[in-house]
Amino acid sequence: MPSFDVVSEVDLQEVDNAINQARKEIGQRYDFKGSDTEIDLEKTDINVVSSDDYKVKASVEVIESKLIKRGVSVKALKRGEIEPAAGGRAKQKLEVQTGISTDRAREIVKKIKDAKLKVQAQIQEEKVRVSGKKRDDLQSVIQLLKDADFGLPLQFVNMRD
Secondary structure (H helix, E strand, C coil): CCEEEEECCCCHHHHHHHHHHHHHHHHHCHHHCCCCCEEEEECCEEEEEECCHHHHHHHHHHHHHHHHHCCCCHHHEEECCCEEEHHHEEEEEEEECCCCCHHHHHHHHHHHHHCCCCEEEEEECCEEEEEECCHHHHHHHHHHHHHCCCCCCCEEEEEEC
16 A cells, blocks of 8 residues: 655754854854854754844844755744843744654644545654555645645655555
């Protein structure tokens, strides 16, 4: 029976490269002179600390532009609130989401079931397996999920006949 997996994966090496490019650009930009802006990457968390809210927002925009250029969807970023930091500075935490949470997986399965296609969808850890008798039905599901917005970058992998 044909099947495929719906996953949400992010290439963390590309994220690291984008962060390094953002650090370099921020270090060279005139509007960031003297702001002592720091960008730290810890596994899947990006911490941005700068002199004020404006510089933090501008830094996040630079990071997002570098991620887009490297082929990483900004939907994978979950922004935290801009908070005050020590010494009158501001900070923001960005979380890189990898995998599909159980709640999002349930939304995806519900969307597939509501479409009334002859396929089965089941949640398997951080992915959703979709299987059906006809390949055309599976392609319809892929198109349905591409058109819907779940707040995550979705990839369709492991297509089998």
